[in-house]
Amino acid sequence: MLRRENRKKRAFLTARCLIVGVAVGSVRAGSIGALFLVTMGFSGRASAQDAAAFFRQNCASCHTIGGGRTTGPDLKGAHERRSRAWLERFILDPPGTIASGDATATKLQREARGVVMPRVAGVTPTVVGQLIDLMRAESALERSQFAGMASAQRPLTRADEALGRALFSGARRLEAGGPPCMSCHTVRGLGALGGGRLGPDLTGTYGKLGGQQALATWLASPPSLTMQPVFKGHPLTPDEALGLVAYLKSAGSRGGAAETSSVNFVLLGLVGSIFSLVLFDFTWRRRFRAVRRPLVTGGKR
Amino acid sequence: MLDGLLTSLDGILLGTLPYVVMALCLIGTIHRYRSQAFTYSSLSSQFLENRHHFWGSVPFHYGILTLTAGHLVGFAIPRSVLAWNAVPVRLYVIEVAAFVAGLLTLVGLVNIVVRRLTDSKSRIVTSGIDWAVYLLLLSQTVTGLGTAMFYGWGSSWFASSASPYLWSLVTLQPDVSYVTALPWFVKLHVIGAWLLIGLFPFSRLVHILVVPNPYLWRKWQMVRWYWDRRTIRRAE
Numbered sequence: 001m002l003r004r005e006n007r008k009k010r011a012f013l014t015a016r017c018l019i020v021g022v023a024v025g026s027v028r029a030g031s032i033g034a035l036f037l038v039t040m041g042f043s044g045r046a047s048a049q050d051a052a053a054f055f056r057q058n059c060a061s062c063h064t065i066g067g068g069r070t071t072g073p074d075l076k077g078a079h080e081r082r083s084r085a086w087l088e089r090f091i092l093d094p095p096g097t098i099a100s101g102d103a104t105a106t107k108l109q110r111e112a113r114g115v116v117m118p119r120v121a122g123v124t125p126t127v128v129g130q131l132i133d134l135m136r137a138e139s140a141l142e143r144s145q146f147a148g149m150a151s152a153q154r155p156l157t158r159a160d161e162a163l164g165r166a167l168f169s170g171a172r173r174l175e176a177g178g179p180p181c182m183s184c185h186t187v188r189g190l191g192a193l194g195g196g197r198l199g200p201d202l203t204g205t206y207g208k209l210g211g212q213q214a215l216a217t218w219l220a221s222p223p224s225l226t227m228q229p230v231f232k233g234h235p236l237t238p239d240e241a242l243g244l245v246a247y248l249k250s251a252g253s254r255g256g257a258a259e260t261s262s263v264n265f266v267l268l269g270l271v272g273s274i275f276s277l278v279l280f281d282f283t284w285r286r287r288f289r290a291v292r293r294p295l296v297t298g299g300k301r
Numbered sequence: 302m303l304d305g306l307l308t309s310l311d312g313i314l315l316g317t318l319p320y321v322v323m324a325l326c327l328i329g330t331i332h333r334y335r336s337q338a339f340t341y342s343s344l345s346s347q348f349l350e351n352r353h354h355f356w357g358s359v360p361f362h363y364g365i366l367t368l369t370a371g372h373l374v375g376f377a378i379p380r381s382v383l384a385w386n387a388v389p390v391r392l393y394v395i396e397v398a399a400f401v402a403g404l405l406t407l408v409g410l411v412n413i414v415v416r417r418l419t420d421s422k423s424r425i426v427t428s429g430i431d432w433a434v435y436l437l438l439l440s441q442t443v444t445g446l447g448t449a450m451f452y453g454w455g456s457s458w459f460a461s462s463a464s465p466y467l468w469s470l471v472t473l474q475p476d477v478s479y480v481t482a483l484p485w486f487v488k489l490h491v492i493g494a495w496l497l498i499g500l501f502p503f504s505r506l507v508h509i510l511v512v513p514n515p516y517l518w519r520k521w522q523m524v525r526w527y528w529d530r531r532t533i534r535r536a537e
Contacts (some may be wrong), residue, residue, distance in 0.1 A: 170387035170457075179383055182392075193393050196454040198483075225482035230461050248472030262450060265400065270403035273408065280359050287355065 010222065015083040017025040051130035052145070057232070058120045059131070060146055061223040062214070067147035070214035073113055076144070079136045091128045094138055113210060121225060153213055158245040160239075165245025168195075169242055178234035181244065184226070186258040187251045199226065206245065206252040215248065216241045308481075312360055314492050315477040319470050322499035328500025330510070343508035361409025368445070370396075371456070376467050379460035386457045387451045395456045396449065397405040410438055430504045437497050441523035444490040452487060463491070 045171070062071040069273070078087065088095045088104055094117035097105040109116060138144040166172035166215075168187065170180030181202070186195030187205040209215045219241040222231055334341060347354050348421050375382050386392040417427045448455055466479035474489060503505065 066466075169389055170383065170392075173384075173387070177380075179457060179461035180387065182389070183383075183386070183454055183461060192389060193396075196452075196458065198452045198454075198458050218395065225478075226462070229465075229476070229478040229482075265397065265453070266450060268397045269400035271405055272397060273404040276401060276405055277408065278361070280363075284355070284359070 004039075051127070051134040054122070054127060055131060055134055055146060057221060057228070058223055059120075061218045061221045062117070064114075064217065065135060065146040066141075067143040067144075067217075068279065069210070070114055070217045071209045075146075076139045079132055079139065084132060087132055088128050091120075092123060092129060095119060103260060113208060115208065118223075120223075125134065125197065154242070156212065156242065156249065158203050158242045160246035161250050163239070163243035164245070167243055168247055174234065174235050174240060176234040178231050178236065186261075187248065188254055188256060188258045189251055190258065193265055194258055194262070197262070199224075202248055202259045203251050203254075203256070203258050206249045212242075212245055212249070215245045218246055311481045311488075313475055314495075315466075315480055315488070316475045317473075318492070318495050322495045326498050326501045330507065333502050333507065334510075341507050341511045344426065344504065344505050346423045348425050349426070350416065350420045353420065354414060357409050359409065360405040361413060364402045364404070364406030364409060367398065369408065371399055371402075372459070375456060375459045376464050379464040381454060382460040386454070386460075389430070392454055392457065393401035396454055396530065398413060400446070400449050401458065403449060407442045407446065410442055413438070430500070434497070434500055434504045435508060437493055437500065438487040441490060441493045441497065444486060448487050448490055451485060 014150040027288065032046075061073050063073065066074065068074050082090075086104065090102075094105070097211075098109055098116060106271055140148060163172065167174060168181045168184055168185075169190070174180070182190070182195040184196040184199035185202045187201065206212075206215055209218055216238070219236055220238070221235065222228060333337050347358075348442070380508065386395065415433070417431070462479045466476065469476040469479070480488065482493075
């Protein structure tokens with residue numbers, strides 16, 4: 001009887017808490033609604049962005065306008081080489097255009113060493129129109145603001161490589177406060193348990209992206225959806241980018257992929273856990289482990 | 302179409318859900334304390350069965366407390382965590398220690414669940430909300446261990462991705478872009494954490510707020526038995 005009462009009381013209490021929660025939620029509906037709109041609206045924010053800022057943030061890592069080929073083609077005069085309709089279709093959905101068997105798109109992918117241009121978050125037909133207009137305007141200039149990093153082609157030195165290694169592991173902090181590469185990436189020759197596994201192994205990146213200038217430009221404003229928010233307020237300096245390029249070039253020259261370290265990591269974890277359990281058992285070996293049992297055995301003595 | 306749907310889902314689960322559960326947790330916790338203060342307990346079943354209980358409760362609590370503290374440190378002082386992790390050996394020590402804590406949590410949790418299922422007395426005192434909490438905790442532990450194994454080094458990228466996301470929520474300027482591109486496995490861990498916070502006021506998790514912490518630093522107490530139990534038993 002008492003138990004049923006308690007259960008009723010608890011159910012009533014739970015219901016009341018839920019009602020109060022929902023009620024307060026409704027009172028705060030304005031602010032929560034606003035927050036909802038903010039979070040829901042981030043995909044549409046790009047349409048309101050200035051085309052140049054959008055290009056810098058999303059396109060400049062793989063393309064220049066008048067600075068030569070990097071990972072993707074130089075876009076100077078792209079509006080003359082392709083029709084506006086084709087450009088609109090391709091920029092809106094590059095993987096879809098390639099998958100449709102479009103000959104030009106397939107050729108571009110081949111030229112980019114198989115790298116597929118991703119669908120860019122926030123790209124709408126309006127944004128695409130603004131981007132094409134931007135390409136046309138920048139192509140007409142003697143030197144576009146998107147001509148690429150001026151220092152990206154200087155010869156790499158041993159000091160660059162040493163700097164890159166220190167930046168990769170975090171031994172030297174990135175000037176603008178970005179996290180070290182090792183948090184999410186690994187590379188061949190890092191040793192011990194290697195680097196992070198959230199992002200891809202960067203051992204072959206130098207070759208895959210197409211060399212020094214392409215990789216340096218990519219690092220200047222990484223376009224990947226995971227890295228973009230992290231580095232948007234903490235961009236790499238040109239020297240840092242070149243240091244990392246030198247380190248990745250050297251890592252890639254050794255060939256192969258990074259050593260796998262997951263097994264060692266799991267084994268260390270298992271050993272540590274077993275040790276902890278043994279320690280628990282030893283520490284509490286005189287622990288009072290039952291109530292009735294010792295009474296019974298004690299009584300029999 | 303599908304992209305839009307997933308983006309909306311990310312917005313709801315990572316941007317709106319946290320505010321709903323935090324409001325629910327805060328109001329529910331205060332309300333329960335004001336109306337039923339004596340239900341603030343872990344409702345321990347240690348007296349019903351103590352052998353199996355030891356291998357559940359002890360590893361679980363050592364593991365989960367270490368992990369919770371680690372997550373809080375990553376949230377509160379991310380720059381310091383990154384500075385600590387700048388030396389690979391220190392990073393490895395943190396990561397392996399966290400993984401060990403995760404495994405201890407799993408061992409403890411599995412023992413707790415098995416005990417609750419197999420011991421008839423413990424089973425009787427286990428409510429529906431307890432099972433919901435165990436299920437969520439198991440999911441959290443498995444996704445956490447999976448994240449450590451397949452998406453390391455979490456202690457570093459938590460400081461640069463999850464921490465800014467959490468701070469954006471705290472400052473009422475939610476920016477889910479920090480976490481939307483993370484693997485679904487990791488996102489499952491984040492969403493599970495919000496659900497646990499939502500369940501907090503309705504479950505025995507509230508005992509976290511009434512842990513007798515002063516036991517850790519109060520003066521020790523000596524208990525003396527002024528009689529010989531065996532003599533007394535013989536006299537009876």
